[in-house]
Amino acid sequence: MKNLRSMLRKAALVMTVLLLSLVVFGAYNVSTQGNRWFSSSANTHLRELKANATAGNVYDRMGVLLATTDINGKRVYNPDSNIRRSMVHVLGDRQNNVGYGVEAFMANRLYGFDTSPLVRLTHAIRGEKLKGNDLRLTVDSNLSSRIARLFPKDHKGACVVMNYRTGEVLSLLSFPNFDPDNITEATKQDRNRPFWNNATRWVSAPGSTFKVITLASALQNINNIENETLNCSGIIEFPGGRHNLLDAGKAVHGDISLKQAFTKSCNVVFGSLALRLGDAQLSNTAAAFGIGDYFLFRDFVVENSSYPKHNRTQSEIAWTGVGQSALQISPLHMCMIASSIANGGDMMEPQLLLREINPNNEVKEQFSPRVYKKALSKEHAQIISDYMYGVVQSGTGTGARVKGYRICGKTGSSEIDNQEKSNAWFIGFIDEENYPYAVCVAVMNAGSAGKVAAPLAGEIFKEILGVR
């Protein structure tokens, strides 16, 4: 009997822990993902819940009113159609066509579902509608609408501008966009999917912009690689010949340094670097930059980026080193990667909320920047930053140059199957104390990055700097 009791005690302890784990698991999941579930398009009840409350106002960082509710309870957006169009993917629309816009994802704050039950009860008794809180966002609506005008017409793509010191997102644009006040049947049927947020939900191979990560991996894992003389024969051949790695325009660079190879975006050197590093080291560095992470940001729902795991032949590894193969990264994440290099290795969590103001005009919550992770060391970040400066000064990214400012960047033209032209990418930043801004542009099916993406980024930098 004594033995039985002691065994019983142990078994009972385990069962109790199991039952308690239900509470822990549930609480953890609801606190980390509850808001995502709540605002997802699967939640058909959100609209009914919204009908019982009056949403607060949304302002941009300068105080421009982006959305408000009129006396009839209708949601009203900014009168300027350019601002409406450039803000629609951040803000969302009335019918919740855009997934995870502020209007849906921040419904808890905006509709006051997070107010205390006591307040809600008194409102219910008095028969008043619940009044939601106002939100001040980090975005700059005027800058965004100016940038949107620069983007090549009729192209799909995305553009992100963020403050690399704080992670505040100044502009997050997805193309094609649409006017939330004028959604027609044509908008809904459009094959280019204007409702889809390409900046956060579209993941694709980022082309040579990924060489930033290959470079970081080489600096971390190969001793004295900076001073080594590398050779570019113009081709890396693989058995079968179909997946040979070539340089753009069949260029042959000969003996060059790592910096020159980066400046000229030499595929052969970076492909052979990837082979020297091996899949494990390259994927480790990619993981340090957040590729493969399960993103649970407070302010954004971002599609997870991924490093290819299957079919890792030598040719696949070499192609991964130059940003092709099955790599999948979103434009917002590429902007975070550029930011981490600009910010001495610290990757900031992208931030959209500045503060929440309750109906009595008191600040309910002030949001502060948060470091997402340490991506690389300060020394390596400095080296990569210098290399990226070289790209803009004398390499493939000269189109992004702005006279009098230190601009760093990297171009990337990624080849996509069944697509006529390549996707043009550019990541870069302004290396100035007073203008801590990073940019990522991605233009789909547009051609060479040096000709399309870099000049576009240059124009965006000029808008940010106020240079004409």
Next chain:
Amino acid sequence: MRKNKKRLNKKRINKNPLVNKLAFTIVLFIFSGFAMLTVKNMDMQTLVISIAVPLIFLMSTTLIPKIFFADKLLLSLVNFLCSLGVLVLYRMDPAKGVNHAINYVVGLITMVVIMLVVKNLSRFRKLFPIIGLFSIAMLALPVVAGKEIGGAKAWIQIGSIGFQPSEVVKIMLVVANAYFLSKKKIFYSMAFTGMCLLLLVLQRDLGTALLYYVVTLVMMFVASGSWALLAGGVIGAGAVAVLGYSLLKRIGFAHLERRLLAWLNPWGNYKDAGYQTVQSLLAIVNGGAFGLGLGAGNASQIPVKETDFIFPFILNEFGMIFGVCLVLIYIIIFLRGIAVAMRCNHRMHSLMAAGCSFFIAFQTFVIIGGNINMLPITGVTLPFVSYGGTSLLSSMGMMGVIQGIASINKRHIMQDELLADIGEGLA
């Protein structure tokens, strides 16, 4: 000195003002819930049931412990869960609420009957091996003449009454295993449970098979104290699960693969395989911490909300904090049952009480875990709350076993006290 201590002990067991306060609070809760429904529905039936259910609660919680020495705390908590079930089911569908109320009364009667049987267990000693044979026969019935519901063939239809033999056999399984294990006949127990499991797999009722397996394994571990047995059991189950999954899905277990997919990625398949899980999670977050209020919820879309998914429905209207409290109530019921098992003088009594407590606790774990996507959905019911006559009766029956053992324990304590009193008187 010794006498005083014993007296104090007796007082603590029989009159606990805290339990009375608890019972009073529960009645208030249930009554106000039904009062709200009465105001909403404005009909006679609701008024009648809103008085009847609290009355059943009060009478059973006060009378049963007075007559039969039952554990009052355990009884009031179980009564609370049952009447909560009536309340929620009545809010979903009045007809089901009334049915559940009737089942609740029948369940209370079953509990008392089983209590009396267990109390006089020694008289039925010769029946124990027959219980084993009888339960195997019961489980074989649906395999021969079963009716398929929800992918499993576990139902028997006699006229208009349908029932699930695997629910009834739950109690017999615990009793038979307790008998075998108390006699140290571990192989009998293994053979018997193995036979039951085989029949359950043939019925494709894998959720219940899991419950049977785990409870038997725990009982064997407790009785034998052998860690090797436990490890073997866990590893064996894992191997069977992996092997079985690849084999079984070819021979008519198509619903298994869907459930696994729904578990791993419910949001990727939220319109199809993951629909149940996603609706369940949405009901929980839509309710928030404090719930939308009784009758004001929006969880009517959840499939099988009366049985498997009643937990998220309750959370939608009563809130997540209430949900945490529900889990805590199940933990208290479990630990109280274990406390009863600890106080026994007899191995068999102890194993019976422990087996029943583990059964209820593990079933709760499996179903709530399925509701919050911690585990795959297994299609078992939430004890005492879910709709379904057989399931409620079997849970109440298991409670009857625990209560019967508790009353035996109390009889022993009182006999001891009497002896002590006599001894002191003689001295």
